[in-house]
Amino acid sequence: MKSRRKERGAVAVEMAIVLPLLLLILLGIIEFGRVYNVQVSLTQAAREGARHAAIHYNDASLDVEGTALGAAPTLAGLGVTVADNASGCPSSSDVQVSTNVTLPSLTGFLDAGFFGAPGIFPLTLTGVGVMRCGG
Numbered sequence: 001m002k003s004r005r006k007e008r009g010a011v012a013v014e015m016a017i018v019l020p021l022l023l024l025i026l027l028g029i030i031e032f033g034r035v036y037n038v039q040v041s042l043t044q045a046a047r048e049g050a051r052h053a054a055i056h057y058n059d060a061s062l063d064v065e066g067t068a069l070g071a072a073p074t075l076a077g078l079g080v081t082v083a084d085n086a087s088g089c090p091s092s093s094d095v096q097v098s099t100n101v102t103l104p105s106l107t108g109f110l111d112a113g114f115f116g117a118p119g120i121f122p123l124t125l126t127g128v129g130v131m132r133c134g135g
Contacts (some may be wrong), residue, residue: 034106035123037074042099042127045072045080049097050129053086057095057133062086064097078103090125091134099127 050070056062065082069075084097105111105121 024109027109031106031109035125036104038078038101038103039125039127041072041074042080042101042125043129044127045069045075045082046099046127046129047098047131048072048129049082049084049099050095050131051095053084053089053095054131054133056091057086057091066096068099072099075099075101089133093133094130095133096128096130098129101125 009043045068048071050062052067052134053062053064063094064084064086068082072080078101080099080101082097082099084095086095086097089095093113101124103121103123105119
C-alpha cells in the first residue's frame with residue numbers, strides 16, 4: 001500500500017507534461033488543414049475564372065472575378081482579390097487569372113510574436129489558372 005501512495009500524483013504530473021504538447025500538435029493540424037483547404041479553393045477559383053474567361057472572352061459583360069469567387073464559396077469573407085488579363089484576349093493566346101488572400105491564424109498560436117518568436121501568420125496564399133482563349 002505504501003508504494004501506491006508514492007505513485008499517486010505521477011499520472012497528474014505526466015498529464016501536465018504531455019497535454020500541452022498534444023494540444024499544440026492538435027492546433028497545428030487544425031491550422032495546416034485550414035491553410036490547405038484555402039489553397040485548394042484559391043487554385044480552383046482561379047482555374048474556374050480562367051475557364052470562364054477562355055470561353056467567354058468575346059462577351060462584353062465578362063465577369064471573371066464574380067465567376068472565380070462564385071466557384072469557391074468557402075473563401076467568402078476572407079477578402080480574396082482576383083486579377084486577370086482577360087480583356088482583349090485574342091484567340092490562341094493565354095488568359096491568366098490569379099487569386100490572392102492574406103490568411104490570418106485561426107487559433108492565434110502561430111501568429112507573429114507568440115512564444116516570443118516570429119510566426120508564420122498572416123500567410124499570403126495565391127492560386128493561378130491559365131487557359132487558352134477560344135479553347
